Amino acid sequence: MAFLVLPVAGLLIKTPWRQLPQLLAADDAATALRLSLQCASLATLASVILGVPLAWLLARTRLPGRRFIRALVTVPLILPPVAAGLALLLVFGRNGLLGPELLNWFGISLPFTTSGVVVAETFVALPFLVISVEAALRANDPSLEEAAATCGATRWQTFRLVTLPLVGPGIAAGAILAWARALGEFGATITFAGNFPGTTQTMPLAVYLALEQDPQSAIALSVVLLVVSVLVLAMLRERWLGVSVRP
DSSP: OHHHHHHHHHHHHTOOGGGHHHHHHSHHHHHHHHHHHHHHHHHHHHHHHHHHHHHHHHHHSOOTTHHHHHHHHHHHHHSOHHHHHHHHHHHHSTTSSSHHHIIIIIOOOOTTSHHHHHHHHHHHHHHHHHHHHHHHHHHSOTHHHHHHHHTTOOHHHHIIIIIHHHHHHHHHHHHHHHHHHHHTOOHHHHHHTOOOTTTTOOHHHHHHHHHHHOHHHHHHHHHHHHHHHHHHHHIIIIIISOOOOOO
16 A cells, blocks of 8 residues: 555655646646647547447447457557557658558648647557447347337437447546546657647656656646546546445
């Protein structure tokens, strides 16, 4: 317990509470905070759009190679973030597999841009949503969807009116986890998108940079990330997952 609690306690003890509003209101800190919230929210939205259909395929269909696909989904969970950023660079970079086509056909260049930050965060956050939604789908009785089909509902109506309400808590929990993971992403972001203030410098990157130049600002930003982590944990346990802690 001491090993787990003391680092957090040390961060809170060393926090300059009186100067905290001033430190967070500084231009660099405020910009990093705004960029982090914006990119994490966009990455979460992309994860929901891509992850819910994928989770449904894994849970409700007999797709050939389903186990292999599920294994591929979990790869970003175990892949070192720096390696994930390098992999994205080798695919979407100007000399990558798809980078030249994206640039020539659509005029899109992802590396070292704000869009690149969203792509990197989506890559590492998407598995959290897929796993959460797939687990929620497997936990629900498919006979309810079959009953809706026997009543004449189309597949889209069944999915919209029956499946989505049933797995709503799972989608919410997965979205919260994905958002928290995207907000705290460092390695893939700095490798694929770089560390440019106002463009790609998110809060974790700002903490890393401020640690060498302004330790007080680094502590202040770290406290914000700590508060976000605690809020995410509270939302998951008390509201969406329905877990209550009793003595």
